[in-house]
Amino acid sequence: MALSHLSSTRSNRLLRPLAAAASSLCRPISTSTEPLVIETSIPFTPHKCEPPSRSVETNPQELLTFFRDMATMRRMEIAADSLYKAKLIRGFCHLYDGQEAVCVGMEASINKKDCIITAYRDHCTFLGRGGTLLEIFSELMGRQGGCSKGKGGSMHFYKKESGFYGGHGIVGAQVPLGCGLAFAQKYNKDENVTFALYGDGAANQGQLFEALNISALWDLPIILVCENNHYGMGTAEWRAAKSPSYYKRGDYVPGLKVDGMDVLAVKQACKFAKEHVLKNGPIILEMDTYRYHGHSMSDPGSTYRTRDEISGVRQERDPIERVRKLVLGHDLATEKELKDIEKEIRKEVDEAIAKAKVSPMPEPSELFTNVYVKGFGTEVFHS
Amino acid sequence: MWGIVGQRACRHGSSAMSLQVTRPVIHALRSFSTAAKEMTVRDALNSAIDEEMSADPKVFLMGEEVGEYQGAYKITKGLLEKYGPDRVLDTPITEAGFTGIGVGAAYHGLKPIVEFMTFNFSMQAIDHIINSAAKSNYMSAGQISVPIVFRGPNGAAAGVGAQHSQCYAPWFASCPGLKVLAPYSSEDARGLMKAAIRDPDPVVFLENELLYGESFPVSAEVLDSSFCLPIGKAKIEREGKDVTITAFSKMVGYALKAAEILSKEGISAEVINLRSIRPLDRATINNSVRKTNRLVTVEEGFPQHGIGAEICASVVEDSFEYLDAAIERIAGADVPMPYAANLERLAVPQVEDIVRAAKRTCYRSSSLAATA
Numbered sequence: 001m002a003l004s005h006l007s008s009t010r011s012n013r014l015l016r017p018l019a020a021a022a023s024s025l026c027r028p029i030s031t032s033t034e035p036l037v038i039e040t041s042i043p044f045t046p047h048k049c050e051p052p053s054r055s056v057e058t059n060p061q062e063l064l065t066f067f068r069d070m071a072t073m074r075r076m077e078i079a080a081d082s083l084y085k086a087k088l089i090r091g092f093c094h095l096y097d098g099q100e101a102v103c104v105g106m107e108a109s110i111n112k113k114d115c116i117i118t119a120y121r122d123h124c125t126f127l128g129r130g131g132t133l134l135e136i137f138s139e140l141m142g143r144q145g146g147c148s149k150g151k152g153g154s155m156h157f158y159k160k161e162s163g164f165y166g167g168h169g170i171v172g173a174q175v176p177l178g179c180g181l182a183f184a185q186k187y188n189k190d191e192n193v194t195f196a197l198y199g200d201g202a203a204n205q206g207q208l209f210e211a212l213n214i215s216a217l218w219d220l221p222i223i224l225v226c227e228n229n230h231y232g233m234g235t236a237e238w239r240a241a242k243s244p245s246y247y248k249r250g251d252y253v254p255g256l257k258v259d260g261m262d263v264l265a266v267k268q269a270c271k272f273a274k275e276h277v278l279k280n281g282p283i284i285l286e287m288d289t290y291r292y293h294g295h296s297m298s299d300p301g302s303t304y305r306t307r308d309e310i311s312g313v314r315q316e317r318d319p320i321e322r323v324r325k326l327v328l329g330h331d332l333a334t335e336k337e338l339k340d341i342e343k344e345i346r347k348e349v350d351e352a353i354a355k356a357k358v359s360p361m362p363e364p365s366e367l368f369t370n371v372y373v374k375g376f377g378t379e380v381f382h383s
Numbered sequence: 384m385w386g387i388v389g390q391r392a393c394r395h396g397s398s399a400m401s402l403q404v405t406r407p408v409i410h411a412l413r414s415f416s417t418a419a420k421e422m423t424v425r426d427a428l429n430s431a432i433d434e435e436m437s438a439d440p441k442v443f444l445m446g447e448e449v450g451e452y453q454g455a456y457k458i459t460k461g462l463l464e465k466y467g468p469d470r471v472l473d474t475p476i477t478e479a480g481f482t483g484i485g486v487g488a489a490y491h492g493l494k495p496i497v498e499f500m501t502f503n504f505s506m507q508a509i510d511h512i513i514n515s516a517a518k519s520n521y522m523s524a525g526q527i528s529v530p531i532v533f534r535g536p537n538g539a540a541a542g543v544g545a546q547h548s549q550c551y552a553p554w555f556a557s558c559p560g561l562k563v564l565a566p567y568s569s570e571d572a573r574g575l576m577k578a579a580i581r582d583p584d585p586v587v588f589l590e591n592e593l594l595y596g597e598s599f600p601v602s603a604e605v606l607d608s609s610f611c612l613p614i615g616k617a618k619i620e621r622e623g624k625d626v627t628i629t630a631f632s633k634m635v636g637y638a639l640k641a642a643e644i645l646s647k648e649g650i651s652a653e654v655i656n657l658r659s660i661r662p663l664d665r666a667t668i669n670n671s672v673r674k675t676n677r678l679v680t681v682e683e684g685f686p687q688h689g690i691g692a693e694i695c696a697s698v699v700e701d702s703f704e705y706l707d708a709a710i711e712r713i714a715g716a717d718v719p720m721p722y723a724a725n726l727e728r729l730a731v732p733q734v735e736d737i738v739r740a741a742k743r744t745c746y747r748s749s750s751l752a753a754t755a
Contacts, residue, residue, distance in 0.1 A: 115491070149524035156522040165490050165527065170514050176480050177515055180487020187443070187469065187493060210480025218472075370521045371559050373528045373583040 030060035030332040038326065040265035047247050049254035049283070052272035056264040060332040062108065064341075066263050067323045069107075070100040071342055073124040074320060075349045076133060077293070080123065080140060083353065084297045089140045092169075093154050094121040095293040098261075101319035102227055102287045103128040105266025106195060110274060113190060117165040117178040118197035120155035121227075121291075125197070129164035131157065133352035144362040151362065151370070172205030174198060175224065179211040182222035182277075193221040193274050201232020203246045212282060216253055219281040223273045224250070226286045227260065233295040234304040247286035254280075260287030261317040290317065419600035427569035427601070428458050428590065431576035432496065434608045436466055439494060442580060445472040445485055446498025446535075455500050456536065456595055482508030482533075486515045486585075489531040494580065499535035502551045502589065509554075516585040517560030532579045537565070537589035538632065538683045539731055545719035550684025552631070555587040556661040556693075562614055563660040565589045567635040569599040571658055574612030582614060589660075591632045617664035619671070623653035626677040626741045629668060629694055631657040634681045634732065641737035650745055660690060668694060669701045676707040677744035681737055686714035711740035 037055050044051035077097040084093045096103075103125045106116070118125050123136055131147060139146025140154055147157050148167075157167040165181060168174040178196025185192045202208065203226050215222045226246040230237050237244040247255030254276070258269040266287065273283050290313045294301025302310070327333050422430075436442045443466075448455045450463040450473040463471040474481040478499065485495040499505045505512065512533060519527045538550040556563045562584055566572040572590075579586040604610060620635060621642050630638040635656045642652040653671050657664065672678050678698055680691030691712035698710060716730040 117487075148522060148526070151524050152522045158523040158526045160490075160523075160526050165487075166519075166523070168515070170510055173483060173510060173515055176483020176511070177487035177490065179480075180484040180489070181491050182487075183484055184488045184491030184493045187488070207479040207483060210475070210477035211483060213475060213477065214480055214484060217475075370523075370525045372562070373520060373525070 029064060029337050031064070033059045033061050035059055036063070036330065038264055040268065041259050041262045041322075042265075044265070044269065045247070045257035047245075047250075047255035047257075047284075048252075049256065049276070051256060052268050054268075056268045058264060058267070060327075060330070063323060063327055063330075063332060066104055066108070067320065067327060067338065068341055068345070069104045069128065070263070070320045070323065072133075072345050072349070073097070073100045073104070073127060075342075075345050076127065076136065077123065079349050079353060080137075081293065081297065083137070083140065088357070089154065089297075090142070091153055092120065093140070093297040094295065095297070096121050096124040096291065098292040098313070098318075099227060099229060099287075099289045100124055101263040101266050101322075102197075102225070102260050102289055104319075105263040106225075106270045108263075108267040109271035110193070110195070112162045113192045114274070115163040115165055115178070115181045115185070115192070115194040116197070117168070117174045117181060117194065119171065119174050119199065119202065120167070120169050121199075122155065122157050122167045126157040126159060126164060126167070129159050130162040131159055131164075133349055134355055137353050137356035138359055141356055142361060143356060143359040144366070145356065145359045149362055149366065151366065172198065172202040172207055175202070175205070175208045176211035178224075179215045179220055179222050182215065182220040183218070186218075186220055191278060193223060193277050195223045195225050195270070195273075197225045197227055199232060200226060200228040200230060200237045200244070200246060201235070201240060203228075203249060204241055212250055212253060215282045216250075221277040222282045223270070223277055224253075224282065224284045226284065227289055228286055229289050229291045231291075231295070231304065234299065236304065245286075247284050250282070250284045253282050253284055255284035255286065257286045257288065260289030261313075261319045261322065263319055263323060419602065420606065421598040422569040422573075422601045422606075423596055423598050424566070424569050424572045424590075425456070425458055425595040427572035427599075428576055428595075429460055429462075431573045432459065432580070433462060433465070435577055435580040436462065436470065438608070439580075441492065442494045442496065443470040443472065443488075444496045444498070445474055445481060447474055447476055447500050449473060449498050454498075456592060458590075458595070459498070478504050478507035479511065482511040483515065485531055486511050486529060489516070489529045489585075490519070490527055492530075494530045494532075496532045496534060496580065499533065501540075501547060501592075502535050502537040503547050503549055505533065505535070505551065512555070512561070512585070512587070513558055517558050519560075520584070521560055528583050529585045530583045532576075532582075532586045532588055534576075534579075534588035535590060536592040536595075538591055539715070539720060539727075540592045542722060542724065542727065543720075544722050548720035550589075550682065550715070551587075552589055552660050552682070552684060553689050553693075555589075556663070556690065557688075558661075560585065561661060562586045563589065564614065565631040565657065565660055567594070567620075567632055567656050567658070569601050570605045571612065571618075571656070573601070573605055574610055575614070575658060577611045578614050581611065586614075589632065594633055594636075597636075612658070615659045615662040615664060617658055617667040618656045619653060619667070620656045621652065621654040623651040623675065625651045625675055626679060626744050627653045627655060627668070627671040627675045628679045628681060628737065628741065629655045629657055629691075630681040631660060631690065632683070634683055637732065637734050638681055638737055640734045641741065644734070644738050645741055648742075648747075650741060650747075652741055657690075663693065663697070665697045665701065669698060672698050672702050673705045676705055677741075678706070679711040679713060679737060679740045679744060681713045681732060683715050683731055686712060686717055689714050708744040708746070711744055713737055713740050 135147040182194040453460040485497040539548040
């Protein structure tokens with residue numbers, strides 16, 4: 001029977017197949033924009049607000065884009081791991097694999113005039129804002145073709161024209177900066193918002209509350225997004241926070257707890273948040289997510305958590321697997337087609353790395369450029 | 384004697400390289416000095432900020448008490464009424480938070496003026512000044528520029544004790560990516576404030592509380608709304624040929640008084656008003672020392688790693704053969720500022736200290752260690 005392979009991949013009673021599929025064996029990948037409504041894994045947990053609906057509107061094209069984008073990010077981070085071990089990437093390297101659904105879901109609900117600012121775990125966020133694999137790998141390897149011309153490094157990616165303001169190394173600093181971006185958007189009367197991302201570790205920073213207080217007083221269109229991966233470097237959230245309900249920490253500021261491994265839930269929450277802040281001032285989103293790697297490449301990530309915990313999350317909650325199941329369950333593509341996409345991505349990533357590896361380092365004269373704007377130049381001490 | 388070098392800077396920033404027109408030095412004439420208008424430093428700052436806010440809608444002001452209170456030191460008087468609460472913002476007492484917000488607004492293209500009630504409180508926000516503002520243009524290879532001004536009173540006031548009296552010039556001036564200005568007169572205050580606001584880079588603007596009420600003559604040119612001084616250029620306040628005295632902010636006044644006393648004793652001192660701590664006008668300082676062969680540096684702050692230390696190094700590196708005497712550094716005492724009036728007086732440089740140091744460089748007295 002033509003639909004027999006469908007029933008074998010259907011794993012969740014909430015997934016409903018598209019009606020009357022034609023012969024699925026020689027059908028191309030669906031790029032249809034026919035609306036599809038899918039329920040999030042779990043309901044949203046609100047704090048001082050009405051939560052959005054669990055039913056998320058999407059379409060086949062969007063789901064496949066989610067798959068492709070997240071798979072690209074996953075492949076990129078794993079490749080960065082190898083490059084770091086090969087000593088082609090130096091210094092700090094903080095990897096985002098496991099957390100892909102957060103930046104991908106966010107992008108689906110906003111535009112490039114909305115701003116995103118995050119901390120140092122920024123490779124995938126930058127890619128989501130329109131960065132290319134080549135400029136990422138070039139920057140990581142300190143080449144002049146990098147997005148910061150090799151002068152920033154892993155923690156300092158920026159793309160101002162697409163509303164990405166970095167890339168910040170000091171924990172927590174990005175939150176007041178993000179509130180400043182929102183201030184400017186309001187000052188200019190744009191109908192745009194800013195998402196300031198931070199981790200469960202940064203959530204305890206005083207400057208966050210200072211900036212939140214001002215943002216609430218001045219009604220700034222700022223969305224604070226706590227990417228709660230449950231560990232601040234090696235310290236578990238219960239050892240660092242008296243109250244790990246980060247979505248409630250705003251007190252008078254409303255909040256929402258979201259399953260950060262479910263890209264559709266993230267999309268719904270960000271859409272809801274954007275509408276909310278344009279009318280009512282700040283909101284906090286807590287994304288319940290997980291990082292497979294340690295805090296950075298210097299951290300094995302297994303001295304403060306068990307390997308069982310890590311593999312458990314990978315099996316039960318992996319964001320890419322979740323979308324794979326959705327795509328297959330709704331017969332939007334075959335397993336082989338998805339595997340082909342992954343092969344294609346692997347090739348793209350390998351090509352970008354190969355190209356970056358042979359690209360030149362910055363000219364020595366670049367040491368003294370960009371200290372100031374307007375070519376004032378830097379004072380050259382006697383060399 | 385006032386020599387005024389006013390330079391019409393171009394619209395964007397005041398880099399010496401982009402000057403269109405250079406005016407020659409005008410020596411004060413008797414008719415000039417009687418006709419000159421006087422202006423306090425306070426009014427000079429207020430009018431400069433007012434004019435720049437009027438000219439550019441992206442400029443806005445934030446800080447504690449800048450709005451309804453009219454400014455803790457009345458520098459921002461009248462601005463809330465004129466520009467409204469969208470552009471003149473009273474902040475809570477949360478320096479780290481509001482400084483970060485200011486820097487973020489600058490990232491997006493606005494031009495904030497962030498006031499610290501005194502620079503002692505800037506330490507609460509120093510991460511944003513250094514790591515978020517100063518370094519961003521470099522780390523982003525030019526993508527993220529930060530056209531922000533951090534301003535407020537710096538250094539010792541009167542009787543305010545150890546936590547409210549520190550000079551932060553050396554700390555900020557050591558950081559590449561920042562520009563650090565220190566006005567003395569009303570002309571300095573107007574010209575440098577305008578330059579700072581127009582400048583596309585982060586500028587730390589170090590005022591002095593005790594100078595706010597002092598009046599200085601200002602020419603019609605200084606009063607013009609397009610008046611601007613170049614950043615990175617020192618001013619020779621008084622020409623001389625025997626010894627160079629460098630100073631900034633309030634100490635310029637002390638140095639000029641010292642020069643007056645020295646002239647009666649036959650020593651002609653050249654007083655340089657630094658105006659710009661970063662970039663430091665090494666050319667003017669070195670040219671002066673090559674002429675006089677002797678140098679006294681004066682500052683109010685702590686001596687170790689201070690501004691004088693940098694000037695000494697620069698002169699030793701550039702003009703060693705021209706020195707006829709060891710360089711003298713006059714600085715505040717190497718102690719936290721005491722409260723008792725007599726101890727406070729001992730902790731900051733006095734005119735006599737500058738005179739003694741200048742004489743030492745001229746071999747007029749035995750060499751004494753320059754202690755408080």
